[in-house]
Amino acid sequence: MVARQLLNRLQAKPADDRAVDADNGSLTRREHEILVMITKGFSYAETSQICGIAAATVHSHLKSIYRKLEVHSKTEAVYEARRRSLI
Numbered sequence: 001m002v003a004r005q006l007l008n009r010l011q012a013k014p015a016d017d018r019a020v021d022a023d024n025g026s027l028t029r030r031e032h033e034i035l036v037m038i039t040k041g042f043s044y045a046e047t048s049q050i051c052g053i054a055a056a057t058v059h060s061h062l063k064s065i066y067r068k069l070e071v072h073s074k075t076e077a078v079y080e081a082r083r084r085s086l087i
Contacts, residue, residue: 034061
């Protein structure tokens with residue numbers, strides 16, 4: 001499974017050639033906001049306070065971000081978002 005994902009990434013078109021829609025990795029305004037805050041080093045609790053949402057909601061948004069960016073950690077999400085020029 002890991003090898004398949006790696007091959008898919010290597011064979012994928014560059015970010016500039018990808019369609020921009022919800023099924024292909026575009027982030028909502030809130031997801032983008034949360035990703036930027038996580039990139040800056042804010043914790044889930046700090047992010048939730050600043051955004052005025054529950055920490056569980058931050059976690060839920062991050063799960064959605066991971067799915068859209070096809071990653072499994074905050075570090076990978078930040079790397080992939082930068083690679084795609086999303087942040």
